[in-house]
Amino acid sequence: MSKAKENRFDDIYxxxxxxxxxxxxxxxxxxxxxxxxxxxxxxxxxxxxxxMPDVPAHRVVNxxxxxxxxxxxxxxxxQELLESEAVKVEKDQVVDFKKLFWNPSEELx
DNA sequence: AGCGTGACGTGTA
DNA sequence: GTACACGCCACGC
Numbered sequence: 001m002s003k004a005k006e007n008r009f010d011d012i013y014x015x016x017x018x019x020x021x022x023x024x025x026x027x028x029x030x031x032x033x034x035x036x037x038x039x040x041x042x043x044x045x046x047x048x049x050x051x052m053p054d055v056p057a058h059r060v061v062n063x064x065x066x067x068x069x070x071x072x073x074x075x076x077x078x079q080e081l082l083e084s085e086a087v088k089v090e091k092d093q094v095v096d097f098k099k100l101f102w103n104p105s106e107e108l109x
Numbered sequence: 110a111g112c113g114t115g116a117c118g119t120g121t122a
Numbered sequence: 123g124t125a126c127a128c129g130c131c132a133c134g135c
Binding site: 040045 | 129130131132133
């Protein structure tokens with residue numbers, strides 16, 4: 001049975017799926033919470049999220065709340081999704097990101 | 110088997 | 123405050 005290495009990504013997807021609507025988190029926060037390697041692995045997992053359903057990767061932004069992955073969504077789809085969840089976005093950056101920031105280490109505590 | 114790249118983060122200058 | 127370099131691990135060639 002193959003326990004595919006996706007297990008590593010599965011952990012990341014699990015946390016991303018736990019992100020409540022109208023909230024955003026950062027790659028580093030997830031990486032730190034999982035204690036896996038670094039933020040880059042989270043980003044790479046998101047790159048593979050195309051193989052996973054229900055992975056609101058649009059709720060995951062970099063540490064400054066910048067929609068760095070919007071290019072991978074295809075245009076401003078990421079911003080549209082965020083605004084659809086009451087998350088304001090200005091110039092590819094989340095407004096009040098610090099307020100909307102969802103920290104797994106604190107919320108999931 | 111090694112090298113380059115990547116949806117990041119942190120530290121130093 | 124901005125710019126550059128390093129570190130981290132996984133994937134593609």
